[in-house]
Amino acid sequence: MSFNIDNIIRENIKKLKSYxxxxxxxxxxxxxxLDANxxxxxxxxxxxYHRYPDPMAHAVKLELSKIKGVPPRNIFLGNGSDEAIDILFRSFCNPGIDNxxxxxPTYGMYEVSANINDISLKRVNLTPDYQLDLEGIAAAIDVHTKMIFICSxxxxxxxxxxxxxxxxxxANFNGLVVVDEAYINxxxxxxxxxxLTEYSNLVVLQTLSKAWGLAGLRVGMAFASEEIIEIFNKVKPPYNMNEASQELALAALKNVDQVNEWIKHILKERDNLVLTLKGFDxxxxxxxxxxxxILVKxxxxxxxxxxxxxxxxxxRNRNKVELCEGCVRITIGTPEENNTLTEALKNFRV
Incomplete structure (x- = not known):
C-alpha cells in the first residue's frame, strides 16, 4: 500500500495557519x-526567566540529533510524550468519525487521549505471550482507521x-503506526x-523520563518524517517546552556515559530481583x-x-488490567530499595 499523508490529515489541519x-x-x-510584551x-x-523560550527548542534538538542519529527536522519535542499523543489525535483523527x-494490555494514555478527542477505540488484545495478533488487527482495520498504537x-x-x-x-497499513519506545534504553x-527513512507512516515516541531520569521536567520526543513533524509544529502551542526544561535537558544530554552506567546497574538489579522473587511461594x-x-503474577x-x-x-497493582489478572508491576529501584522490598515480602502471608 502507498501511504499518503494527505489522505489521513484532517481538513481543518491542512488549512490551519499556525500562531x-x-x-x-x-x-x-x-x-x-521590545517585541513580546x-x-x-x-x-x-x-x-x-522573563524571556519566552525558543519555540522549537533548536539547541536541544541539535544535541538529540547527535545522540539519536536523526536530523533535527525529524524531531518534535513536547511536554512529555503525552503531548505528542494528543497532537496525533488532534491532527489526524476526525472526532466522531475516525478510529x-x-x-x-498497553499504556493507558492512548485510550484517555482518544476519549478526550471523541475518537473511537478498537481493542485487539495481545496474544497470551503478549505479542501482536496480526490477523485480529487486520480484521479491525476499516476506512476510518487512522492510527495503530504499539508500545514496545x-x-x-x-x-x-x-x-x-x-x-x-x-508495510501494509495505510495510516500511522505509532511505536512508543519509552523504555527502549x-x-x-x-x-x-x-x-524512519524506510517507512513514511512511522512515528516513534521516546522520553527523557525513564532512563534519563528527568520525569519531573516533562520532556517527550517524537521522531517521524519531516512532513509529519511539520504538522506537529503547526498544531502545538507556541511555547510548549519551557526554558528551564530546555536548559536542564540540554545539560543532561551531555552526560550520556552516566546514563549508560545507570542502565547497566538497573539491568543488573532487575536480574537480581527476578532471581529473589522466584523464591517466594x-x-x-x-x-x-x-x-x-517487571510484571509479576x-x-x-x-x-x-x-x-x-x-x-x-x-x-503498581495491575490485577484489573486485561491479561494481567493477579499481577503486580514492580519498578526496579536502587539495591537498597530492592532489598527493602524483598525483606518485607519474606513476612508476607496469603
Whole structure:
C-alpha cells in the first residue's frame, strides 16, 4: 500500500495557519527586545526567566540529533510524550468519525487521549505471550482507521514486540503506526528510529523520563518524517517546552556515559530481583522484561499490594488490567530499595 499523508490529515489541519509568535518572527540576537510584551525588568528568581523560550527548542534538538542519529527536522519535542499523543489525535483523527487501534494490555494514555478527542477505540488484545495478533488487527482495520498504537517495550508487560510484526503493519497499513519506545534504553531490541527513512507512516515516541531520569521536567520526543513533524509544529502551542526544561535537558544530554552506567546497574538489579522473587511461594510467574520494571503474577495481587502499602512500599497493582489478572508491576529501584522490598515480602502471608 502507498501511504499518503494527505489522505489521513484532517481538513481543518491542512488549512490551519499556525500562531506566529514573536520568537518565530525574529530569530537571532539583538541588544533590545521590545517585541513580546515580556517584563523587561526580569523575574523574581535567581536566574531570569522573563524571556519566552525558543519555540522549537533548536539547541536541544541539535544535541538529540547527535545522540539519536536523526536530523533535527525529524524531531518534535513536547511536554512529555503525552503531548505528542494528543497532537496525533488532534491532527489526524476526525472526532466522531475516525478510529484508532490499541493492543491491550498497553499504556493507558492512548485510550484517555482518544476519549478526550471523541475518537473511537478498537481493542485487539495481545496474544497470551503478549505479542501482536496480526490477523485480529487486520480484521479491525476499516476506512476510518487512522492510527495503530504499539508500545514496545510494552507497559505493563515489559516485553518487546516482535520487530517483524511491527514491520508487517508498517508495510501494509495505510495510516500511522505509532511505536512508543519509552523504555527502549533498557531493551535488547534496536530502536525503530533507524527505520524512519524506510517507512513514511512511522512515528516513534521516546522520553527523557525513564532512563534519563528527568520525569519531573516533562520532556517527550517524537521522531517521524519531516512532513509529519511539520504538522506537529503547526498544531502545538507556541511555547510548549519551557526554558528551564530546555536548559536542564540540554545539560543532561551531555552526560550520556552516566546514563549508560545507570542502565547497566538497573539491568543488573532487575536480574537480581527476578532471581529473589522466584523464591517466594506466592509468586507464580515473572514475565520477561526489556524495561526497568517487571510484571509479576501472584496468587493474590490485591493482598500483595495492600501488604506492601502497610510497609510503606508502593508498587503498581495491575490485577484489573486485561491479561494481567493477579499481577503486580514492580519498578526496579536502587539495591537498597530492592532489598527493602524483598525483606518485607519474606513476612508476607496469603
Amino acid at each position: 506566529s509568535s514573536a520568537r518565530d518572527e525574529f530569530q537571532g540576537e539583538a541588544s533590545v527586545y 515580556e517584563n523587561a525588568f526580569g523575574s523574581p528568581l535567581e536566574k531570569n 484508532v487501534i490499541i493492543v491491550p 517495550p510494552n507497559n505493563p508487560t515489559g516485553n518487546s514486540i516482535r520487530r517483524e510484526d511491527v514491520e508487517t503493519l508498517l 533498557f531493551s535488547r531490541q534496536k530502536s525503530f528510529i533507524q527505520e 506466592f509468586v507464580l510467574d515473572i514475565y520477561p522484561s526489556d524495561a526497568n520494571f 501472584t496468587t493474590d495481587a490485591n493482598a500483595v499490594y495492600n501488604y506492601l502499602v502497610e510497609q510503606g512500599i508502593i508498587i
